[in-house]
Amino acid sequence: MAKRIEVSGLHAYYGGVHAIEDISMTVEPRSVTAFIGPSGCGKSTFLRTLNRMHEVIPGARVEGKVMLDDEDLYASSVDPVAVRRVVGMVFQRPNPFPTMSIYDNVAAGLKLNGVRRKSQLDEIVESSLQGANLWNEVKDRLGKPGAGLSGGQQQRLCIARAIAVQPQVLLMDEPCSALDPISTLAIEDLIGKLKSQYTIVIVTHNMQQAARVSDRTAFFNIAGTGKPGKLIEIDDTSKIFTNPEQKATEDYITGRFG
Amino acid sequence: MSSETGVEAAAATRRRTPSLRMSTGRAGDKIFVSAARGSGLTVLAIMAAIAVFLVWKAIPALQDNKANFLTAEEWNPNAVPPRFGIAQLAFGTIVSSLLAMLIATPVAVGIALFISFYSSRKLASVLGYVVDLLAAVPSIVYGLWGLIFLSKHMEGISKFLNSVLGWIPLFGGDSPGKNSIFTAGVVLAIMILPIISSITREVFLQVPRANVEAALALGATRWEMIRLSVLPYGRSGMIGASMLGLGRAMGETIAVAMVLTFVPGINVHILENGGSTFASNIANSFSEASETGRGALIASGLVLFVITLLVNMAARAVVARRKEFV
Amino acid sequence: MTSLTTPKGAGLSSVSTGRKIKDKLVQGFVYLAFVLALVPLLSVLWTVVSNGVARLDPTFFQFSMNGVSGKDPGGGAYHAIIGTLEQVLICSVIAVPIAVLTAIYLVEYAGNGRLGKVVSFFVDVMTGIPSIVAGLFVLALWLLTFGFEFSGFAGALALTILMIPTVVRATEEMLKLVPNDLREASYALGVPRWRTVCFVILPTAMTGIVTGIMLAVARVMGETAPLLLTIFFTKAINTDPFSGPQGSLPTFIWEQAADPNQNSIDRAWTGALVLIAIIMLLNLAARLVARRSAPVSR
Numbered sequence: 001m002a003k004r005i006e007v008s009g010l011h012a013y014y015g016g017v018h019a020i021e022d023i024s025m026t027v028e029p030r031s032v033t034a035f036i037g038p039s040g041c042g043k044s045t046f047l048r049t050l051n052r053m054h055e056v057i058p059g060a061r062v063e064g065k066v067m068l069d070d071e072d073l074y075a076s077s078v079d080p081v082a083v084r085r086v087v088g089m090v091f092q093r094p095n096p097f098p099t100m101s102i103y104d105n106v107a108a109g110l111k112l113n114g115v116r117r118k119s120q121l122d123e124i125v126e127s128s129l130q131g132a133n134l135w136n137e138v139k140d141r142l143g144k145p146g147a148g149l150s151g152g153q154q155q156r157l158c159i160a161r162a163i164a165v166q167p168q169v170l171l172m173d174e175p176c177s178a179l180d181p182i183s184t185l186a187i188e189d190l191i192g193k194l195k196s197q198y199t200i201v202i203v204t205h206n207m208q209q210a211a212r213v214s215d216r217t218a219f220f221n222i223a224g225t226g227k228p229g230k231l232i233e234i235d236d237t238s239k240i241f242t243n244p245e246q247k248a249t250e251d252y253i254t255g256r257f258g
Numbered sequence: 259m260s261s262e263t264g265v266e267a268a269a270a271t272r273r274r275t276p277s278l279r280m281s282t283g284r285a286g287d288k289i290f291v292s293a294a295r296g297s298g299l300t301v302l303a304i305m306a307a308i309a310v311f312l313v314w315k316a317i318p319a320l321q322d323n324k325a326n327f328l329t330a331e332e333w334n335p336n337a338v339p340p341r342f343g344i345a346q347l348a349f350g351t352i353v354s355s356l357l358a359m360l361i362a363t364p365v366a367v368g369i370a371l372f373i374s375f376y377s378s379r380k381l382a383s384v385l386g387y388v389v390d391l392l393a394a395v396p397s398i399v400y401g402l403w404g405l406i407f408l409s410k411h412m413e414g415i416s417k418f419l420n421s422v423l424g425w426i427p428l429f430g431g432d433s434p435g436k437n438s439i440f441t442a443g444v445v446l447a448i449m450i451l452p453i454i455s456s457i458t459r460e461v462f463l464q465v466p467r468a469n470v471e472a473a474l475a476l477g478a479t480r481w482e483m484i485r486l487s488v489l490p491y492g493r494s495g496m497i498g499a500s501m502l503g504l505g506r507a508m509g510e511t512i513a514v515a516m517v518l519t520f521v522p523g524i525n526v527h528i529l530e531n532g533g534s535t536f537a538s539n540i541a542n543s544f545s546e547a548s549e550t551g552r553g554a555l556i557a558s559g560l561v562l563f564v565i566t567l568l569v570n571m572a573a574r575a576v577v578a579r580r581k582e583f584v
Numbered sequence: 585m586t587s588l589t590t591p592k593g594a595g596l597s598s599v600s601t602g603r604k605i606k607d608k609l610v611q612g613f614v615y616l617a618f619v620l621a622l623v624p625l626l627s628v629l630w631t632v633v634s635n636g637v638a639r640l641d642p643t644f645f646q647f648s649m650n651g652v653s654g655k656d657p658g659g660g661a662y663h664a665i666i667g668t669l670e671q672v673l674i675c676s677v678i679a680v681p682i683a684v685l686t687a688i689y690l691v692e693y694a695g696n697g698r699l700g701k702v703v704s705f706f707v708d709v710m711t712g713i714p715s716i717v718a719g720l721f722v723l724a725l726w727l728l729t730f731g732f733e734f735s736g737f738a739g740a741l742a743l744t745i746l747m748i749p750t751v752v753r754a755t756e757e758m759l760k761l762v763p764n765d766l767r768e769a770s771y772a773l774g775v776p777r778w779r780t781v782c783f784v785i786l787p788t789a790m791t792g793i794v795t796g797i798m799l800a801v802a803r804v805m806g807e808t809a810p811l812l813l814t815i816f817f818t819k820a821i822n823t824d825p826f827s828g829p830q831g832s833l834p835t836f837i838w839e840q841a842a843d844p845n846q847n848s849i850d851r852a853w854t855g856a857l858v859l860i861a862i863i864m865l866l867n868l869a870a871r872l873v874a875r876r877s878a879p880v881s882r
Contacts, residue, residue: 056474058379071596078596081603085477086596095468099490108486109476114600158472165477290778294693297685298703301752304745305706308713308721315724368617376614385618387871392625394867396806398834399632399856402841406849407631448624455621479599479607502712509714511809512834516841537716541812552723559720563713570712 002029002199003069003168005050010064011228012042012049014057019045021228023064025218027169032191032200034210034237037220038252042229043203046220047171050201051087052080068168085113087169088162093178094154096146096161102129103142105157109165124164132160133190152183159190163198170194172202176209188213207253211241219249312560319553327557331523333539335554336547342554344536344561349524350439351535351562354514355507357443357528358450363500365447366454373455374462375484386459393452401516404445409436409517416440416529431527437519439533445513450503457502457577461495462488498577505569509562511537536562629860636857639850644858648831649819654843661855663821664836667736668859670825671815671832672805674740675747680797682744683751690752691759692781710749718745719810727814734816736825739832742810747800754796758789791873798870802863808834833859 005027012020020042027033035043048054049062052073066073073083096105106125107115115121125142129135134156138149146157155175162170172191176184191213194200204210210217218234233246244250320327322340330343369389373382416434423429469487478486489496514535520542521532534542540555547555644660652659686703694700722742726732762785770780786793816829817839833855840852 051475053471053475056471068596073596075596079599081477081479082596082599083477084475085599089471089475091468091471091475093468095466095472097469097472097486097490108473109478112476112478112482112603114602161472161476284776286778287776290781291689291693294685294689295699297682298689298694298699300682301686301703301710301748302706304748305710307725308717308745311721311724311729312717315728365617365620368614369621372614372618376611388625389621391864391867392621394802394863395625395628396808396834396859396863398806398808398837399628399860401808402837402852402856403628403631405841406635407627451621477599479603481607481610482603484610505712509712509716511714511716512838516838537714537809540716540720541809544813545817552728556720556724559717563717566712566714566717567709570709574708 002197004029005169005199005201006065006067007050008065008067010046010049010062010066012045012054012062013060015059017226018228020049020220021230023231025231025234027199027201028216029199030195030197031215032195032202032213033234034214034217035201035203035220036205036207036210036217036252037229037232038222039205040225040229041220041222043218043220044173045229046231047173047201047203050169050171051089052083053089055080085109085165086167087171088165088167089171090155090158090162090173090175092174094151094158096149096154096157098145098147100146101143102138102146102149102157105146106160106164109161113165128160128164129157131163131194132156133186133193134160150183152179152186155179155183155187156190159187159194163194167198169199169201172200174203174205177205184209207241211237217241219244219246219252221248221252308563312556312563316553316557316560319550320557322550323554333522333534333543333554335551340550340554344558346522346524347534347536347539347558348561350442350518350533351508351537351565353528354439354442354446354533354535355504355510357440358446358507359500359504361444361447362451362454362503363496366451366499366503367458367496369451369455370458370462371484371488373459375480375488389452389455392448393456397449397510397513398516400445400449401513404441404513404517408445409441412436412438412441412444420529427526428528431525431530433531434527434529435519435531437517437531439518439528442514442517442533442535443528445517446507446510449510449513450506453506454499454503457499458492458496461492461499461577465491494576494579498573498575498579501569501573501576505566505573508535508569509537509566511541514538515541632853632856632860635850635853637854639854640857644851644854648821649836650821652819654840654848655845657847659847659851661831661833661836661851661858663818663831664833664855665858666821666823667815667825667831668805668833670823671736671740671743671811671830672801674737674825675743675804676797676801678740679744679747679800680751683748684755684793686748687752687755687759688781688786691756692777692785707749707752710745711753713745714809715742715746715807716809716813718742719813721745722810723813733827734814734829735827736815736822736830736832739811739815739830740825742814743804743807746807746810747804750800750803751797754800755789755793758792758796759785761792762788791876795870795874798866798873802866802870805866806834806859806863808838811835812838833862 008024010023023046035047037043045054050066054060054062062074097108103125106128107121110121110124126135129138134153137153146154149157176187191200202213214237216234217237217240219232219240220229221232222229232248233244240249241253244253319335323342324339325332325341325343327343329345330341331346333342334340335342373385377385413436416438419429420434465488469491470483473483473486515538518533518538519531520534525532536558540559543551544555643658646662647660648663649659690700690704719742722738726738726741732738766784766788767780770784811832811834815832817835818829818831822828822830837852837855840848840855
């Protein structure tokens with residue numbers, strides 16, 4: 001159920017600010033693609049254009065094409081709500097619904113999509129929590145509030161919530177930056193397991209993490225403050241970290257910059 | 259934040275005290291802090307004085323009263339012997355303000371949602387200003403408008419409601435009119451709309467962006483996002499806001515006094531002319547009140563004071579509870 | 585997990601019609617709510633303006649109602665406008681220092697202390713006092729206990745009670761916006777605390793406080809209920825706020841509206857128009873002050 005993403009000529013704006021400029025790339029299915037680059041280079045903004053979350057910010061807009069297999073996400077007939085249903089997202093800070101139980105958090109997206117049967121819900125909630133490596137830790141307290149879990153558990157709950165609706169693509173916006181090393185490891189393990197079924201895109205500012213979890217890596221950079229962010233290069237992770245094409249990538253990787 | 263400031267500032271002062279040539283500054287400090295604290299105490303003194311003087315001036319009238327103050331429907335404190343009770347006033351006050359709250363709350367929440375989630379940022383600030391304007395119109399103007407303009411149009415609506423919903427006692431009666439508790443409730447609803455919507459809006463503004471995005475990223479429509487993220491978070495705030503509106507409606511005087519025509523006795527048919535509230539009764543009967551009459555009005559005002567106090571305190575407590583979530 | 589079928593189709597335009605309809609319905613309701621709020625506002629403004637212009641003539645501003653009965657044409661609100669201005673002025677002179685000092689106490693001095701919490705709580709309580717109760721209180725204290733007569737000053741006292749909490753809250757908010765660095769910078773220079781408050785903190789917050797005061801003035805200016813019990817009624821000009829019944833715009837409207845004669849009703853509308861105009865001007869001015877220099881940035 002994983003799909004390929006093909007981006008061409010994509011620009012994103014916040015009001016009058018040109019945030020990212022002319023990005024084209026292909027994201028392969030059943031693999032992990034990491035976005036790296038200095039702060040403010042537009043990697044998170046770009047990630048958010050892939051499920052049309054960018055435009056929920058007032059004044060924000062996007063130009064260009066994002067093809068998910070053969071459908072353009074930005075075609076006029078496409079409903080952004082449907083896009084987000086197919087392209088799931090996990091955020092920087094774990095954001096379970098604070099008033100809902102663990103069970104209801106995972107079931108939230110399913111209920112929106114009209115799954116009402118208790119048995120089916122139970123089944124999917126369990127499989128999603130197992131898929132997120134969280135089932136064993138929470139199976140005895142599914143009725144407790146999701147906000148009561150630890151940070152790492154909350155993030156895995158959010159991943160379970162995202163995969164419960166069985167998306168084609170999973171976007172992760174620095175999913176470990178608010179977590180301790182042990183929780184980070186748990187999430188990285190999980191990403192390795194999920195890539196057999198999903199197209200995964202992960203934004204990270206941690207280069208070791210990109211090297212550990214990803215198959216391909218894209219490096220973004222910015223020419224200066226106020227300038228739009230750009231894609232410098234994208235290639236196999238091993239190539240980017242050992243023998244990048246661009247000087248800027250090498251500088252960034254080796255820490256000579258940023 | 260204020261508390262922190264105070265503490266740090268206090269520490270700063272202490273740190274400085276050993277200096278030898280600070281005496282003038284310290285004298286100034288002493289005078290200034292006394293003035294500030296004195297003002298704070300003045301506020302407390304005023305509140306205490308309100309309670310004390312209302313009770314004190316109500317007692318003689320209550321002692322002369324030959325009717326049951328709590329259950330009697332009549333209001334004849336100027337008669338010999340004086341007979342007055344608050345039953346009708348309490349009924350009118352509670353029914354008209356509850357009605358106002360029921361009408362205003364959904365509309366106010368709708369406005370708050372509109373401003374927070376449905377309009378562009380530029381439009382939102384204009385709309386916020388419009389709601390503020392609604393709040394700035396004085397009650398005497400609403401009263402005049404209600405008396406001369408709105409009540410004309412309310413007659414038809416009342417007749418319609420009476421013919422369709424007449425089987426409900428509240429909307430029953432033979433002669434739906436224009437100067438009814440129902441009309442008063444509508445005017446009150448307009449008047450409390452701004453306070454409910456502005457507090458609700460404040461609560462909505464505090465809904466964490468992360469929760470909103472969580473719902474949207476899950477493929478929620480705008481309404482589903484509101485249902486998943488905004489309403490659960492803002493629920494206690496909305497309840498508190500509508501209770502504050504209720505308190506406001508209960509104490510509202512002039513608009514109600516202008517709209518209602520006085521007919522003695524409790525009438526549960528709220529579409530019919532008549533009815534009276536604590537506040538409107540005070541405004542209407544004051545100029546002809548004898549000494550006992552004034553005492554009686556003060557006694558009824560005391561009851562109003564206590565009721566609004568309780569409602570407001572409860573509302574504040576509910577609004578404050580939402581902080582638990584964060 | 586793969587064994588489960590995807591719930592509903594997974595195409596890009598597959599949001600179910602039921603969900604779409606519900607979303608649109610709510611959107612419709614939200615838009616309707618807004619229209620519902622606009623209707624009374626526009627209706628009030630329109631009726632006041634269209635009915636009020638009839639008597640918006642020089643006479644209205646030059647004469648009182650002395651010797652004019654309900655059915656007579658002519659007559660004016662001179663006595664009422666004078667009364668309102670004097671009462672609101674006196675009220676502000678009393679309320680503003682108390683309120684601003686109270687806010688300073690709460691923000692700068694009270695800290696976590698018991699007294700601060702109690703004062704803050706009762707300021708909240710005071711916000712909820714019905715205006716008629718404020719009038720009753722002044723009646724009970726000033727007129728019935730101390731034996732003073734109805735006067736503009738008594739009315740101002742009642743308005744003071746309504747004004748204090750609004751100004752305290754507005755000032756508090758502005759003082760809290762003043763960054764702590766500024767306080768510390770001043771202390772570090774060895775400036776005594778009271779001078780820091782008066783010459784560093786207050787000026788920084790000043791425009792915000794002025795805005796708050798103007799809005800509070802606009803609010804009490806329209807209060808009617810407490811005035812009925814404290815300034816009573818007069819048709820004649822009384823420029824002395826300390827003795828005898830005085831007029832005011834709100835009570836003028838109340839009196840004129842109670843008379844069924846069309847000439848009276850016309851005067852009531854014009855009174856309402858003048859009152860609204862003054863209040864809206866104050867609101868507008870307050871907004872301009874607020875915009876001209878936002879209190880602090882960062």
